[in-house]
Amino acid sequence: MNGMWTFLALMMMISAQLQAQFDRSPWSFGLLGGMQRTHFTGTFQSLPGLYNCCKGFDGSSTSMDPFFGGSIRYAITASFGLDMQVEYVQSRGELSAVNTIGNALSFNGSGFDIVEAQSAFMMSWTIPSLGFTPSLAWKPFESGFGIRGGFTLRLQSNGEATGREELIQPKGVVFSDTKSTIRNDRKVNFTPTSLVYGPIIGLCYDMKLSESFTLTPEISYMHILNQLIEFSNSDESLSMSALRAGIMLSYTAFTPARLVEIPITPLPIIEIDTNKPYIPKRLKAKLAAFSVNEQSKEENIVNIVIEEYSSLTMTPLLNFVFFEEGEDKIPARYARLDATDTPMFDIDFIHTPNHVETYLHILNIIGKRMIEKPASIITLTGCNADIQKEKGDMALSMRRAESVKAYLEKVWNVSSNRITIKNRNLPEKHANTQTIMGAQENRRVEITSNEPYIISPIITLDTVRTMNPPIVRFRPQVETDSVSTWQLIAGQQDKELRRFTGEEKVPAFIDWHIGEEMSEGLATDSAIVYAFKARTSLQDSAEIQGMIPIEQVTLHKKKINRVQDREVNTFSLVLFDVRSSEITEGNAQIIEFIKGFVKPNSNISITGFTDRLGDADANQRLAQERADATAKALQVKNKAIVLGKGNSALYDERYPEGRLYTRTVDVIVDTRIDN
Structure with a gap:
C-alpha cells in the first residue's frame, strides 16, 4: 500500500515537472465530422433543367446528411478563442405534389366509369457545398463547456436534380406512352447559387484525452439567409437551415519553455534549540x-x-382591484374564499402592519362590510389602459367589473341590485399612459359606495x-x-x-x-x-x-403599580395625486381623525415616502413635501419630527398596489398616559 502512494506521488511530481518545462501553443488543429438534420422550405414550379407540368411545389423537406472537415483554432485567452472550420456536406431534399391531370376509364366489374386521374409529382435534389466558418468560442467554465457563434460562407457546386410523375389514381391504370404508372422520370445537373451564407451558433464541451489531444462534441444550428437557387420567377424560393451534431479531435503542440536563471540569495542562518519542545499558545x-x-x-x-402598550393601527383601504394586461379574471394574488368560509372571516385577524398583505383581502373586506351594512350600495367602474391591445376596449372594462360583481354575489351573497357596474376607458384620475407601470395602474376596477364605511380605513386595537x-x-x-x-x-x-x-x-x-x-x-x-x-x-x-x-x-403590572403608560397609534395616508403633495379629500378626513389622538404631551413623527421610479432627487423632495403638508394640516409642524424618505422600497414594486402603498405618509402619535 505504501508503495502505491509513493508511485502516485512520484507521478504527480513528474507531471508537474513536465508542465513546468513545456509551454502550451495557442494554435490547435483538428478533424471533425458528424450529421446534420437539413431542413428545406420551398415554393417553386420546377428545378432548373427539369420540365414539370404540375401546379408546383410548396412545402418543406428534412434529411439526415453527413459532413466532415477540419478546424484551426487560436486561443486568445483561457476563455476566448478564434475558430476557422472548413467542412464538406451534400444536402439532400425532396418535395412532392398531387395534381389532377384529367379523366380516365376505371373498370367497375361490368363496365367502365369515368373518374379523375391523379398523379404524384416528385422532385428531389442534392446540393454539394464547401463551408468556411469563422467563429468566436467562449468557454467561461473550467468544466469545458463553451458557446460558439460565427458566420458561415458556403461555396455550392453543381447540384443534381431528379423528377418523376407517378399515376396514383385510379388503381390499375397506366400511362399510354410508357405503359406503366411512371413517366417523365429524368435526372439533370443544375447550377445553384454560387455563394450562400448565414449565422451559426452552438454549444461545445472539451474533453481532454491527454495534454495534446482534446475530443470536443458539439451541437449547433445554422440558418442560411439567402436563396439556394436563383429562380427566374421572384415568387419562387428555396431556403435551408440545419441542426448539427458533430465531434472534433484536435491537437495542440507543446514547446520547451525558456528557462530563466534566477540568482539565489543565501538566507540567514537561524539557530533553533531543537531540544526545547514547541508548546502552542493555550486558547x-x-x-x-x-x-x-x-x-x-x-x-x-x-x-x-x-x-x-396599547396601540391603534389605521390602514387606508385602496379601493381598486388591478388586472393583468388584456385579462378580465381577478389575479391569483388576491385572497379569495369559499362561500362556506365567509362567516369565519375576521378583518381584525388579517390586519397586519404590512399594508399590501391587508389590501389583498379587499374583495372579502368589501363583502364583509356590505353584509354589516345591508342598506349600502356600491358602484364598480371597470377601466382599461387604453393603449395597444386594450385601446378603446370598453367591453374588457365591463368584463372586469362583472368579475368583481360575480365574486361578491356568489361568495358573499350580496344581492345584484346592490351592485351597479359601469365601464370606461382610462380612469378619471389615471396614471401616465406612456409607461409600463402607469398602464398597470390604469388596468383596474374602482369601488365606490354611498356608505363611507364600505371603503373606509381599517382600524384595529392591539397590544404591542x-x-x-x-x-x-x-x-x-x-x-x-x-x-x-x-x-x-x-x-x-x-x-x-x-x-x-x-x-x-x-x-x-x-x-x-x-x-x-x-x-x-x-x-x-x-x-x-x-x-x-x-x-x-x-x-x-x-x-x-x-x-x-x-x-x-x-x-396589568402598570395598572396595579399605577405606573405611567403609553399609547402608540399609527396612521397612514395614501392616494396622493401623481407627483403631488396636495392633501386630497380622503386624506383630509384621515387627518381630522388623527387630530383626536394628538395630546399636548404627544410625541409625533411624520414620515413621507415615495417609490424608486423617476428622478431620485425629485422623489426625495416630493417625500419631504408630502410629510410637510401632512404636518401643516395636523397643525403640529413645530412639535413633530418630519422626515422625507424618497426612493423607498417598502413593498414589491412589480405590482401597482405595492407602488401606491409606498407613496404614503406614516404618522405615529406616541402619548404618555397616567394610570
Whole structure:
C-alpha cells in the first residue's frame, strides 16, 4: 500500500515537472465530422433543367446528411478563442405534389366509369457545398463547456436534380406512352447559387484525452439567409437551415519553455534549540455584552425591558382591484374564499402592519362590510389602459367589473341590485399612459359606495410589545495562534433562541437584533443565558458564559403599580395625486381623525415616502413635501419630527398596489398616559 502512494506521488511530481518545462501553443488543429438534420422550405414550379407540368411545389423537406472537415483554432485567452472550420456536406431534399391531370376509364366489374386521374409529382435534389466558418468560442467554465457563434460562407457546386410523375389514381391504370404508372422520370445537373451564407451558433464541451489531444462534441444550428437557387420567377424560393451534431479531435503542440536563471540569495542562518519542545499558545476567550439603541449608540447592558402598550393601527383601504394586461379574471394574488368560509372571516385577524398583505383581502373586506351594512350600495367602474391591445376596449372594462360583481354575489351573497357596474376607458384620475407601470395602474376596477364605511380605513386595537434595547451586541476576544471553529448560543429556560457560528476568524462583534426576532418569543422574566465557545485545530477549546436579566412591563403590572403608560397609534395616508403633495379629500378626513389622538404631551413623527421610479432627487423632495403638508394640516409642524424618505422600497414594486402603498405618509402619535 505504501508503495502505491509513493508511485502516485512520484507521478504527480513528474507531471508537474513536465508542465513546468513545456509551454502550451495557442494554435490547435483538428478533424471533425458528424450529421446534420437539413431542413428545406420551398415554393417553386420546377428545378432548373427539369420540365414539370404540375401546379408546383410548396412545402418543406428534412434529411439526415453527413459532413466532415477540419478546424484551426487560436486561443486568445483561457476563455476566448478564434475558430476557422472548413467542412464538406451534400444536402439532400425532396418535395412532392398531387395534381389532377384529367379523366380516365376505371373498370367497375361490368363496365367502365369515368373518374379523375391523379398523379404524384416528385422532385428531389442534392446540393454539394464547401463551408468556411469563422467563429468566436467562449468557454467561461473550467468544466469545458463553451458557446460558439460565427458566420458561415458556403461555396455550392453543381447540384443534381431528379423528377418523376407517378399515376396514383385510379388503381390499375397506366400511362399510354410508357405503359406503366411512371413517366417523365429524368435526372439533370443544375447550377445553384454560387455563394450562400448565414449565422451559426452552438454549444461545445472539451474533453481532454491527454495534454495534446482534446475530443470536443458539439451541437449547433445554422440558418442560411439567402436563396439556394436563383429562380427566374421572384415568387419562387428555396431556403435551408440545419441542426448539427458533430465531434472534433484536435491537437495542440507543446514547446520547451525558456528557462530563466534566477540568482539565489543565501538566507540567514537561524539557530533553533531543537531540544526545547514547541508548546502552542493555550486558547483563552473573553466575551462582553452591550446594548445598542435606536441611535446606534453602544452602552453597557443592564437588562432587557419588554414593555406592553396599547396601540391603534389605521390602514387606508385602496379601493381598486388591478388586472393583468388584456385579462378580465381577478389575479391569483388576491385572497379569495369559499362561500362556506365567509362567516369565519375576521378583518381584525388579517390586519397586519404590512399594508399590501391587508389590501389583498379587499374583495372579502368589501363583502364583509356590505353584509354589516345591508342598506349600502356600491358602484364598480371597470377601466382599461387604453393603449395597444386594450385601446378603446370598453367591453374588457365591463368584463372586469362583472368579475368583481360575480365574486361578491356568489361568495358573499350580496344581492345584484346592490351592485351597479359601469365601464370606461382610462380612469378619471389615471396614471401616465406612456409607461409600463402607469398602464398597470390604469388596468383596474374602482369601488365606490354611498356608505363611507364600505371603503373606509381599517382600524384595529392591539397590544404591542417593544424591546429595549432593540439590539444586543456581543464582543468576543480570543487569545490564541488560530481558531478552527466558534459558536455563540443564546437561550432561555433550556430553549435555544439564537445561534451564531463561524470558522477561523472570530468577528470583532456579533449583533443580535433581538427586538425584531424575539418580540413575541420572550414570554417570561427568566434571564437570557448565553455561551461562547471556540476551538483550535489542535482540539484545544475555551468556553465562557453570561446572562442578561429580563424585565416584563405588562399592561396589568402598570395598572396595579399605577405606573405611567403609553399609547402608540399609527396612521397612514395614501392616494396622493401623481407627483403631488396636495392633501386630497380622503386624506383630509384621515387627518381630522388623527387630530383626536394628538395630546399636548404627544410625541409625533411624520414620515413621507415615495417609490424608486423617476428622478431620485425629485422623489426625495416630493417625500419631504408630502410629510410637510401632512404636518401643516395636523397643525403640529413645530412639535413633530418630519422626515422625507424618497426612493423607498417598502413593498414589491412589480405590482401597482405595492407602488401606491409606498407613496404614503406614516404618522405615529406616541402619548404618555397616567394610570
